[in-house]
Amino acid sequence: GVRAIIGTAYLVSGDLAVTCHHVALEIADGDKLGVEFINVGQVAEARVDSCNEEADCAVLRLERRVESVEPLLVARTCRMSVPWSSFGYPRRARFAGIPMVGSVEDLNGIANDGKPAHTLVSNQFKDTPINGMSGSPVVVGGVVVGHLRRMLTDHVEQEDGPAPILSICYATPSRFVVELLEKHGLAVVETVRAPQGSEACVQI
Numbered sequence: 001g002v003r004a005i006i007g008t009a010y011l012v013s014g015d016l017a018v019t020c021h022h023v024a025l026e027i028a029d030g031d032k033l034g035v036e037f038i039n040v041g042q043v044a045e046a047r048v049d050s051c052n053e054e055a056d057c058a059v060l061r062l063e064r065r066v067e068s069v070e071p072l073l074v075a076r077t078c079r080m081s082v083p084w085s086s087f088g089y090p091r092r093a094r095f096a097g098i099p100m101v102g103s104v105e106d107l108n109g110i111a112n113d114g115k116p117a118h119t120l121v122s123n124q125f126k127d128t129p130i131n132g133m134s135g136s137p138v139v140v141g142g143v144v145v146g147h148l149r150r151m152l153t154d155h156v157e158q159e160d161g162p163a164p165i166l167s168i169c170y171a172t173p174s175r176f177v178v179e180l181l182e183k184h185g186l187a188v189v190e191t192v193r194a195p196q197g198s199e200a201c202v203q204i
Helices: 174-183
Strands: 008-013 016-019 033-037 042-052 057-062 082-088 098-110 116-121 137-140 143-153 164-173 201-203
Touching: 008 143, 016 174, 033 057, 042 174, 057 174, 082 143, 098 164, 116 143, 143 174, 164 174
Parallel strands: none
Antiparallel strands: 008 016, 008 201, 016 057, 033 042, 033 201, 042 057, 082 098, 082 137, 098 116, 116 164, 137 143, 143 164
16 A cells, blocks of 8 residues: 655755654654655655754764765754755655745744744645645755744644645754764764755655
């Protein structure tokens, strides 16, 4: 049968990717996630290597390195009122990745679950559920400053989730991702240009 889409992740090294903790929770302890680099036709398996449940981020270790995709760089901090872009795999798109754009409006926001977040605004966060975008990298100036994790919704359940309202989405700030990546010895940046293509985003 056709496998379920549970979210998006982004490559940060040859064998490490980052996604939301709640996406990683979709599998049982010790089980593997299937990740697919659709743009380059490559499939790999991964396990959860480390995570921060409170900040909703998880690092996945791929069972084999991906050499055909250039990883994204992660910044420690972000700036206010700047444009962001992203790329992910909403369930409604049926395996088709979509780009998203918007602006960062609050670096010290609180999401509707009471947890710290970057508050993002985008006209694409209207009416239509975009479940499956969780874990999509939020890119500003060529580097990752967080990842999408939660929408402001109307709480009315639809087939693929409640509809977003007020053009608001919340992102896990990259500082929490950096804490995990530094434990793996990965270098992070403040503001450096980096690859911004969709190739580094994977469907899981």
